[in-house]
Amino acid sequence: MTDQERHIAVWNNCLQIIQNNIDPQQFTTWFKLIRPVSLEGARLTVEVPSDFFREYLEEYYKDLLRLTIKRAIGADAQLFYLVRPVQNREGMVLPAAKSSSPTNNPVSVPTYQPSGSPSPFVFPGTTRVKINPRLNPVYCFGNLVEGECNKLGVNAGESISQAPGKTPFNPLFLFGGPGLGKTHIAQAIGIDIKERFQDKVVLYVTGHEFKTQYMDAVKGNRIVDFIGFYQRIDVLIVDDIQDLMGQGSQNTFFNVFNHLHQNGKQLIFTSDRAPVDLQNFEERLLSRFKWGLSVELSRPDYTTRLEMLRSRAQREGVRIGEDVLSFLASRIKTNFRELEGTLTSLVAYATLGHKDITVELAESVTGKIVGEQETSVSIDTIVSTVCEYFNITRDQMLSKTRKRQIVQARQIAMYECRNLVQNCSLSTIGAELGGKDHATVLHACNTVQDLMSTDKLFRQWVDDIENMVVVTVE
Numbered sequence: 001m002t003d004q005e006r007h008i009a010v011w012n013n014c015l016q017i018i019q020n021n022i023d024p025q026q027f028t029t030w031f032k033l034i035r036p037v038s039l040e041g042a043r044l045t046v047e048v049p050s051d052f053f054r055e056y057l058e059e060y061y062k063d064l065l066r067l068t069i070k071r072a073i074g075a076d077a078q079l080f081y082l083v084r085p086v087q088n089r090e091g092m093v094l095p096a097a098k099s100s101s102p103t104n105n106p107v108s109v110p111t112y113q114p115s116g117s118p119s120p121f122v123f124p125g126t127t128r129v130k131i132n133p134r135l136n137p138v139y140c141f142g143n144l145v146e147g148e149c150n151k152l153g154v155n156a157g158e159s160i161s162q163a164p165g166k167t168p169f170n171p172l173f174l175f176g177g178p179g180l181g182k183t184h185i186a187q188a189i190g191i192d193i194k195e196r197f198q199d200k201v202v203l204y205v206t207g208h209e210f211k212t213q214y215m216d217a218v219k220g221n222r223i224v225d226f227i228g229f230y231q232r233i234d235v236l237i238v239d240d241i242q243d244l245m246g247q248g249s250q251n252t253f254f255n256v257f258n259h260l261h262q263n264g265k266q267l268i269f270t271s272d273r274a275p276v277d278l279q280n281f282e283e284r285l286l287s288r289f290k291w292g293l294s295v296e297l298s299r300p301d302y303t304t305r306l307e308m309l310r311s312r313a314q315r316e317g318v319r320i321g322e323d324v325l326s327f328l329a330s331r332i333k334t335n336f337r338e339l340e341g342t343l344t345s346l347v348a349y350a351t352l353g354h355k356d357i358t359v360e361l362a363e364s365v366t367g368k369i370v371g372e373q374e375t376s377v378s379i380d381t382i383v384s385t386v387c388e389y390f391n392i393t394r395d396q397m398l399s400k401t402r403k404r405q406i407v408q409a410r411q412i413a414m415y416e417c418r419n420l421v422q423n424c425s426l427s428t429i430g431a432e433l434g435g436k437d438h439a440t441v442l443h444a445c446n447t448v449q450d451l452m453s454t455d456k457l458f459r460q461w462v463d464d465i466e467n468m469v470v471v472t473v474e
Helices: 005-021 024-030 051-060 062-073 151-162 182-196 207-219 225-228 247-262 284-289 302-316 320-333 336-351 360-370 379-390 394-398 404-420 428-431 439-452 456-473
Strands: 034-039 043-048 078-082 091-095 107-111 123-131 170-176 202-205 235-239 265-270 293-296
Touching: 005 024, 005 034, 005 043, 005 379, 024 051, 043 051, 051 062, 051 078, 051 123, 051 336, 051 456, 062 078, 062 091, 078 202, 151 170, 151 182, 151 293, 170 182, 182 202, 182 235, 207 225, 207 235, 207 247, 225 247, 247 265, 247 284, 293 456, 302 320, 302 336, 320 336, 360 456, 379 394, 379 404, 379 456, 394 404, 404 428, 404 456, 428 439, 439 456
Parallel strands: 043 078, 170 265, 170 293, 202 235, 235 265
Antiparallel strands: 034 043, 078 091, 107 123
16 A cells, blocks of 8 residues: 555544444534545644534544544544635645644743742752643634724734733733633734744633632642742733632732733733723732733724624635625624624534525524524614714704814714614615715725724714614614
8 A cells, every 4th residue: 555545544444433433414414525635654634625614523523533543543643634615725734623732841830848838048849840821723813803993902912922021011901892802812912922932931821710720729738839830921811800809819910910020021911891990809900900001892893894704704615705794794793703603603504404605594593693683773873873972963964064073973974884784785875874975985984994093082982872872772
């Protein structure tokens, strides 16, 4: 048997084992489409049609695949995927079970006897520890769609990754509602740092996990070891810092923070609220959260939602019509997580049901996910809200006057209509707002986006109006 034939024989052997252990329909759906590509040593590479396909295999058949290839190849067997998308572009090779996740080099951590704090004259022992950074390679900058909702956070994150601990953004405090990309940006910074600086020790942990680790350390009388461990971290990412409750855990974290910050280490935090709104936190800790840069992530606008869907569809390797993507971007307005979840469900329904991805199927899927409580946002509602906010009349809004306040109000109304009114074309918006053509509406939307990124007060106007509209229709 030649080397070129060996990978085929090995994969056929794997298929026989898998076929005997799963439902025949599942085997036909998920394994008959897989093609063996190569076998180099103990590394088997197989081709799958999309990234969604790969994620499904990893989610539901990871253990079966791992045991099967070890049985067929040996204990050192590794499975890699070649994602060959529908688009005419080069495939991406991705490892199974996140085995390509960033890794840290082992570090020496001081250890003490569990009999309390040691004498300062006694040199403690050390142990070599390999710290898992706990970074998900999917959360990289390459998979992050930038928009007005997260632009500042992304730009700050990219600056940090080039010089961790040496920028004014230390700590970086990202806050906002669920599903807005806080974890993605935070982990992307860690991943980028590991790619640039191999020797940096990066660790991602949640606030709840830190608190639990602290309590375990107290019970085991190993609090000094616990602090010593965290003092060896170069880049510490704490997700959901609002969950770090309790005086003892906060006191310990305060000491860790001070040590890392004073030694030029990078700190990154995420929270569902701004530092000033955190409850039951020590004031000295809150003041340190404000030392660097606090960035609020907001809800993505229509343009960003649409671009995220396009990007995700490309990653999945599936062709989805612009009409479907536009429908999803108009229907799901809350956050990135719901958008991705809806798109994944839509692809799954189409794949498993052997159906075309159409607007009708998208309507069915979104109805199951977000329910039928569709908010009836109309152009009229938005116009009335904008007029009320700026204390102008509808006639003034729709007139041909070039007064700056009126022009900006009209542009904001056009922008909000595009974002909030379902299945509404630019031409329709223009016709309703003073008989403008679609090019004028598009220019207005782009102008609003530009002003939001450069004028904090203008952005506040837009956010206030959107919140007023949402409250009106609920």
